[in-house]
């Protein structure tokens with residue numbers, strides 16, 4: 001069971017109350033017409049799937065509806081850090 005404290009509304013939310021949005025902090029190429037097909041394909045389709053610390057984005061879908069970022073250990077499901085969407089994770 002994953003429980004994350006939403007940094008916007010301050011409520012503890014169980015994973016059933018949240019929506020997983022995949023890997024966080026993926027940077028979109030500024031001008032897609034100037035990057036290679038390989039770089040564009042990497043941006044669109046390939047994501048990290050580490051055993052250990054992973055930076056993720058989650059939505060407080062049953063609460064305030066805000067997206068935020070989480071550093072989570074994919075083995076233990078321990079939540080290491082939660083920040084609002086405008087901040088960068090440090091864990």
Ligand SMILES: [Zn+2]
Pocket residue numbers: 006007008009010011060063064065066
């Ligand atoms: Zn919330």
